[in-house]
Amino acid sequence: MITLFFERNSNQPLYEQLYRHIKSEIESGSLKNKDKLPSKRMLATHLKISPVTVETAYSLLVSEGYLKSIPKSGYYVENVPFPKILKTDSIKTDIIENIVITPYQYDFRTNSVDTDMFPYSVWSKLSRSVLSNNPHELLNALHPQGFKALRKEIAVYLYRYRGISAQPEQIIISSGSEMIYQQVIQFLGRLRVYATENPGYLKIKQLLKVNGCSYINVTLDPSGLSVSKLEKTEASIVHVTPSHQFPSGIVMPIKRRLELLQWANETEDRYIIEDDYDSEFASGNQPIPALQSLDHHEKVIYINTFSKSIAPSLRIGYFVLPPHLLKQYVDRQVYGSCTVPNFEQMILTKFLREGYFESHLNRMRSNYRKRRDTLMLELVNSGIVMKQQIFNYESGLHLIIQPSLNMSEEELVLKAKEHQIRVYGLSEYFVGTLPKMDSVIILGYTNMKLETIKEAVQALKSAWL
Missing domain, CATH: 3.90.1150.10 (Aspartate Aminotransferase, domain 1)
Structure with a gap:
C-alpha cells in the first residue's frame, strides 16, 4: 500500500503531491517493473482522499509512461530503465573514512x-510476569504522561529518599534525559534566555543550541553556580546540578540553594531546572535533599533518570512539574503520547514496588x-x-x-x-x-x-x- 502524508496547507494540489510521490518511488526503484498499484477506490480510502484525486494522479503517470493501465485488471509500473540510485549506506565520504577511533586500554x-551488576534474573522474572498478567494492557495506549502505577511508585520513592512531595499527576515519564530536555524546552519556550553551569553538562548546551535557544554560561564558585553572576544576566531559566555538580563534584550548600530559590522568586517567569542525575550515590548515610524539596513557590522543575541507577539503555527518565505548570503542560499537550514502551514501564513498576530497586x-x-x-x-x-x-x-x-x-x-x-x-x-x-x-x-x-x-x-x- 502506498502511504503519503499530504501537506494540506501546501499550494500544491493533492493529486500533484500523489503523482510526484509515486513517480519518485518508481524512479528510486521502490516500485518495480510490473508492480501492481492499489485500485483507485482502495488507495482513496487508505489516504482519505477522493477517488477522483487518485484517478487524476494515475492518469498523469500513464500519460508520461510511468504506469500502464490494463482494462479490468488495474494499473502496473512500466519497464523504464532509470539510472540506478545509490543507497546512502553505499556512499563513502571523506568524513566517514577519516574518522579515527583511538583505542584505549x-x-x-x-x-x-x-553492566555485570544489572539484576538479570530479577528483570527476567518480572518480564515474564508482565507478559503473563498484562497482555491487553501491554498493547493498549497508555496515558500520555506514562503508566500511572509507575508514576505512583516514583512519587513514593521521591518522598522517601529525596524529600519531594509530588502527586503522580505531576510526574511525566519520558525516554531519557535528551527527550526530557526537548519536552521541557518546548514547553517553557525557545524565546527565553537560559543559564547553564560553566563548566557543566555539555549536552544541555547542545540541545539548547539545536532548539534555537539563547543561553548564558554562568561560572561556579566553591558553593556551585554563582547566583550573584546569574543575577547580572537576562536569564529566566537556569539549569543546575546541585546535589553533585557535573563535572566539579560540588555539593551545593543550603545557603546557596536558598539564594537560588530567592532569585527564582523575584519574578513570576523564572524557573530552575534541577538535574538530579546521580543523587542515588551519595556516600553518606543520609541522602542529600533535593533542591525541589525546599521550593514552596512552585519554581523548580525536577529531572532524573534510571540511566545510572539501572542501565543507560533502559531509556526511562521522568520530570516533575509544579502544579501550576502542569495545567499549562496538559492544556498545550506538548506530547500526545508517552515515548517509553508499556512493557518497560510495567517491569520497572514491579521492580520499584517489590523492593528490588532499593x-x-x-x-x-x-x-x-x-x-x-x-x-x-x-x-x-x-x-x-x-x-x-x-x-x-x-x-x-x-x-x-x-x-x-x-x-x-x-x-x-x-x-x-x-x-x-x-x-x-x-x-x-x-x-x-x-x-x-x-x-x-x-x-x-x-x-x-x-x-x-x-x-x-x-x-x-x-x-x-
Whole structure:
C-alpha cells in the first residue's frame, strides 16, 4: 500500500503531491517493473482522499509512461530503465573514512555503569510476569504522561529518599534525559534566555543550541553556580546540578540553594531546572535533599533518570512539574503520547514496588564505594597525588584530582593518551574563555573492576611520573 502524508496547507494540489510521490518511488526503484498499484477506490480510502484525486494522479503517470493501465485488471509500473540510485549506506565520504577511533586500554569515563551488576534474573522474572498478567494492557495506549502505577511508585520513592512531595499527576515519564530536555524546552519556550553551569553538562548546551535557544554560561564558585553572576544576566531559566555538580563534584550548600530559590522568586517567569542525575550515590548515610524539596513557590522543575541507577539503555527518565505548570503542560499537550514502551514501564513498576530497586541500589553503592576507595588509595600510594589533592569524592561516581606534577592539564591528558589511557581534563567541560586554573583531572571508575583500577593507576604512574 502506498502511504503519503499530504501537506494540506501546501499550494500544491493533492493529486500533484500523489503523482510526484509515486513517480519518485518508481524512479528510486521502490516500485518495480510490473508492480501492481492499489485500485483507485482502495488507495482513496487508505489516504482519505477522493477517488477522483487518485484517478487524476494515475492518469498523469500513464500519460508520461510511468504506469500502464490494463482494462479490468488495474494499473502496473512500466519497464523504464532509470539510472540506478545509490543507497546512502553505499556512499563513502571523506568524513566517514577519516574518522579515527583511538583505542584505549583504560578509560576513566564518567558516563557508564557496570553492566555485570544489572539484576538479570530479577528483570527476567518480572518480564515474564508482565507478559503473563498484562497482555491487553501491554498493547493498549497508555496515558500520555506514562503508566500511572509507575508514576505512583516514583512519587513514593521521591518522598522517601529525596524529600519531594509530588502527586503522580505531576510526574511525566519520558525516554531519557535528551527527550526530557526537548519536552521541557518546548514547553517553557525557545524565546527565553537560559543559564547553564560553566563548566557543566555539555549536552544541555547542545540541545539548547539545536532548539534555537539563547543561553548564558554562568561560572561556579566553591558553593556551585554563582547566583550573584546569574543575577547580572537576562536569564529566566537556569539549569543546575546541585546535589553533585557535573563535572566539579560540588555539593551545593543550603545557603546557596536558598539564594537560588530567592532569585527564582523575584519574578513570576523564572524557573530552575534541577538535574538530579546521580543523587542515588551519595556516600553518606543520609541522602542529600533535593533542591525541589525546599521550593514552596512552585519554581523548580525536577529531572532524573534510571540511566545510572539501572542501565543507560533502559531509556526511562521522568520530570516533575509544579502544579501550576502542569495545567499549562496538559492544556498545550506538548506530547500526545508517552515515548517509553508499556512493557518497560510495567517491569520497572514491579521492580520499584517489590523492593528490588532499593536492594539493587544498596548493592551498587557498596560496590562503587569499594572502587572509589581503591582508586583513591592507589592514586596516593603511587605518588600521583596526596590525599588532600583529591576533591569532592563524597558524592557521585567520579573523582576530581589536582596533581602537582609540573605539567599542564593538556600535557597530562596527552601523556596518558600515549599510554592508551583516557582521562578527562576539567577544561573539556568549559565553554568560552578558560579561566586561569591549575591542572584538574576527572576520573570515573564505575566501568572498572578493582584489579583493573589498580592496573590503570600503575599505567598512569608510568605515563606521568
